[in-house]
Amino acid sequence: MMEGCHAWPEEWAERYRQLGCWRGETFGEMLRQHAAAHGDRVAIVSGDRRISYAELDASADRLAAGFRNLGLRPRDRVIVQLPNIPQFFEVIFALFRLGALPVFSLPAHRKSEIVYLCEFAEAAAYIIPDIDMGFDYRELADQVREAAPGLRQVIVAGDAGKYVALDDLYAELVDDIDGPRPEDIAFFQLSGGTTGLPKLIPRTHDDYIYSLRMSAEICALNEHSVYLAVLPVAHNYPLSSPGTLGTLYAGGKVVLARGASPDIAFPLIAQEGVTITAVVPPLVLIWLDAAASRRCDLSPLRVLQAGGAKLSAEAAKRVRNVMGCTLQQVYGMAEGLVNYTRLDDPEDIVVNTQGRPMSPYDEIRLVDDDDREVEPGGTGHLLTRGPYTIRGYYKAEKHNAKAFTADGFYRTGDLARLTPSGYLVIEGRAKDQINRGGDKVAAEEVENHLLAHPGVHDAAVVAMPDEFLGERTCAFVIPYPSSPLTAAELKAFLRERGLAAYKIPDRVEFTDSFPKTGVGKVSKKTLRELIVNKRNELADPSK
Known part of the structure; x- marks a missing residue:
């Protein structure tokens, strides 16, 4: 080494x-x-x-x-x-x-x-x-x-x-x-x-x-498989889950797209007989809207993978009916561990979980803040070890001491719970959890409720600093153009869905789009910076 x-x-x-x-x-x-x-x-x-x-x-x-x-x-x-x-x-x-x-x-x-x-x-x-x-x-x-x-x-x-x-x-x-x-x-x-x-x-x-090899097997790839790469191929997800390299390992065909919009991707699916492709949750929403409103031949597509971030259950429920293919949820990381829903899993598992480890030799631990294992069904910090999960970052001894346990488990930084059948439900990033005066708010949970509103296209919930509570919640919402919304209407909707009062967003910001990371995920870091800057401007009487 x-x-x-x-x-x-x-x-x-x-x-x-x-x-x-x-x-x-x-x-x-x-x-x-x-x-x-x-x-x-x-x-x-x-x-x-x-x-x-x-x-x-x-x-x-x-x-x-x-x-x-x-x-x-x-x-x-x-x-x-x-x-x-x-x-x-x-x-x-x-x-x-x-x-x-x-x-x-x-x-x-x-x-x-x-x-x-x-x-x-x-x-x-x-x-x-x-x-x-x-x-x-x-x-x-x-x-x-x-x-x-x-x-x-x-x-x-x-x-x-x-x-x-x-x-x-x-x-x-x-x-x-x-x-x-x-x-x-x-x-x-x-x-x-x-x-x-x-x-x-x-x-x-x-x-x-x-x-x-494991990804190709679980995703049923063979020499007849056709993978459409719409995400940047250097990223781990479209590179190996099963991605381009998994497709080449199986002897299949890789189709390279120079963008991920339906205008680019949908014709390629029809022309090249694409059988599988991978997108991130914001693209799932865009593709669902496009497929529902256009006449597109998407019949070759058998599997639509959603990964890179958690897909809301509300969006997941629409995939089969709108796209006519199987949704496969993918949760993984470049450091190693990859989880898939299986292609023959029942709908409730596909919609509500992020899959189970692809290798029988993947080891999973869920622990509390003191590294004690949580009770079965409880939410904890996800730790993992296995035959394709690294044992340390390159030239990062100080960070490795925090990121890995003494016995080689990698601390993913994600909060998760395990179902009785061994499937993971990702509850968000530990740092994505909002501590509102001692009450913990999982951003993913509130986002899923917001996305159930028929007028909401997409939603992202982040923390904003507060002198009294430490943190409050801010919901960034992209509404459908034909559905004007107000913050009061959305908060009332969340109350009607039975959401606890402390989980109702303290602030709602409407926007046309979200800032994205290099691979197309919503950049919550940028959203947090945006709301801090906006509040600072409002507090400054000179502006």
Whole structure:
């Protein structure tokens, strides 16, 4: 294990091998085997371009040779900031084959995040598009190189300008490359925390490929499966749950979309025969509204996954009737643990839970603030350990002491309860819980009640500081344009639903949209900042 990374204790590693979890596979070998077995089968579709498994394998070889000629070596860290384009897969498989380590950055990241990643990871190279969605990444690279002079290379997919063109790197592989071992780090993902700069999550070939195998099995993927990637593919959810890599592991076809709107996604579902796709809860609401009001052929779609945040029960109930497919709830994290509702689960489980662990060897603990296990059916802090959950962040000893228990359980930061049948119900983030004068308000619960109102399109509840109670609740609400609402009407509606008085939002703010994170989740951090700023302006008599 490379310096700064935490390996599984040897007895646990051996146990996972004996159980058949870790089979000694690497990503480079995985692609090679598919290319040999069914090379002519289409692996990736992007616009008019269709890439077979054999072509993807050959591109990975030639690009690995080019990276090596450029001076990249095993264990070199490479920041990869590419959108949903075929070069993303050619790049990462080339790096996998070489043994260099991708650090997955999201397209929305800017100077602050990229400079931090370059310096913290001691990156050797930074791979970007030229211009994407109107943003010039080469100008960003200028700023990054000035602030992080240790960065050796900038590689550009497209017009490289003064930098290295990705297209110029493909070279003939004149001799074999000694690839990585299965137990080696394959890449780094970024933590999804809402405060501070992201932490680096080291994933090995062994543990991540196991997660792909289990995900593909639970999601019933095979060579006929067609996965539509509408979310940024560098994010863990569309990468592996089962995502693009899970689909490639199963020998299926990945269709890349350059956006997630119904105008883009719905025609692709019809044209490419998409069988499965993954979205976040705000997109579920948009897609439901679009599918109900348009004539779209969504018949190929068998599974709509909802993850990244908790989907309200009210929205979940509509999916089968409106979209004509099975809803699969997905709850997981880049650090490891992934839960799915199963495709044959009864409706009440699919609607009201976030699934159960995908591996029989995932371990779950629910504990109180003092790390004592809660009573059965009680809500507690979710801790987990297993064959694909990391044992520590990269170069973060101080944080690891808080984020992991002495016996290797990861503290997810989520509040959850466990049903008698072993399914998790996520009650929100521990820090998303509002402490209103000692009364704890779970934001997710209030949001679900708000979404039951026929005039509410979406809702997000956050804490706002209060001198008397410590915190009060603020509900941000997106109403349907045809349904004018008032705060008084919504509060009365919540009372009629039997919600406790202390859970009724102290303030309601109506808005046209929510700020989003890089992967499309609602940014509650930004909403909290918005309400604080607004209240400060109102309190200032000079404004």
